[in-house]
Amino acid sequence: MLNPIEALLAEKGVLLADGATGTNLFAMGLLSGEAPELWNETEPDKITALHRGFVEAGSDIILTNSFGGTRHRLKLHQAEDRVFELNRRAAEIARAVADSAERRVIVAGSVGPTGELLQPLGAMTYEEAVEAFAEQIEGLKAGGAEIAWIETMSSPDEIRAAAEAAIRVGLPYSFTASFDTAGRTMMGLAPCDIHGVASGLAEAPLGVGANCGVGASDIMASLFDITEADPAATVIVKGNCGIPEFRGSEIHYSGTPELMADYVRLAVDGGAKIIGGCCGTSFEHLAAMRRALDAHQRAERPSVDEVVARIGPLRNKTADQSGQAGSTEGRRERRRARG
Template identity: 80%
Template structure:
């Protein structure tokens, strides 16, 4: 399996991934509860604009509009029989933008959680999860995705099932967890243990890390744990744009371009190799992040205290302040 990330890292040192899918599509008219994946066929020009704006802002990696592209998610919209075509179209749209960028832009096939509980907590078997992810990743590969970008995971076994599916289809893969519950994933995974999730599979991950979660400070604290646990690993951090705040019925994010620029500098200093934005991260934010990344020379590794001083307080405990989280497993609908 070819690995586009290593090749581009060798050239650039640190890569910039794109920003929010959901937030920006909502700004283009996506209705609450509507499946973004359906826009791959119903409004492809808007998905083209999403990717083009991120490429214009300087993204080295763009994620396909396929986060909820498994049969389990699509059945909520009576589209479970369209998995292959919707994912293929998602990758084809992103591929068309990347191919016209005039520079190397990696097309990563976004693979989010199924929304189902795996046994013994729920009815979904590990083998059925692998099959569902294979179905999705087959479409992504057919459309031109170069890597399976497994993201916003909570349960290690589900992430491993998606990784096994990527290997079976013949795509290299990355995976990221959302450490949004007292510094851990909702199913209790600590950031320092993220490196072992795919142990036992025939191919290792190209990169691992964190996305979404709560605020930028919290994900940087998780990053410190991940890079301390394995300083040689290629670690991804794709944090939310500041803190989500309700204003009436709408969610706004507190992060300014200046804050996200400082987040990039801190992420580089903490050892991240791939840095992007998640919920709330606009094209303007990403352009500021690109400028910050290009100008920054790596400095001393920050402490949690330094992160808090520069970009604001933690919203949660850190993982070493909390025990393993027990209880049911929740799912984010998508990257917002």
């Protein structure tokens, strides 16, 4: 499979992904409980504006408006029979924006979790998950997506199912997990173990990493574990813009453009190769991140204590503190093996 990331990384060293889809669409009028994917047909100009805003702010990679694009998510909106067309349209809109840019911009097809539990915890079989993701990724590929961008995952089996679907469709893929439960995913995956999730599949991922989760400081702790486990890997980090807080009935994120700019510097120093923002990250935040990335010279790898001093406290335990020692032992073995 072609690797669209490799050449751009060779040119730039570190790539800037985009910011939030959902929170920015809410600012454009999306209502709570409404499916963003339906806007690919009903409000295409707003989706175009979303992508264009991120490109103008400096994104090298934009994600399609298709996070909930499997039949399992769309059935909540009576749209499960429109998977292919909604995902194709999502990719077509992003593709048009990328193609009109004055520089190379990669279109990544966003693939989120199905919302279902796989057996034995739930009713969905592994093969059913593969089929559902393949249906979505077929649409994304037809619309011009270059990568299946599997994100915000919790279950290693679901990540693997989505990766297998991308391989079946013939689209290269990356994947990121959300380490939001005591430094691990809800299903117990530790950051240092993410590299092995796709082990043995016919095609390896273009990149792996972390997105969403708790806040910028917490995702930095996950990043350090991921890059320590495999320093040569292309690692993605796409953190939330600070901490969510309610103001009346609305959610606001505490992160300022200055905080997100410093998060970028820390992420570069921590070994990330693709850096973006997740929930709460606006065009203004992303523009500050672009400026920080362009001006920064990679420095010494920071400690968690330095992260806390610069961008705020951890809101959660780290993986090492969560009482599950197996992954920690594996990391010690890897350190011993490297001498």
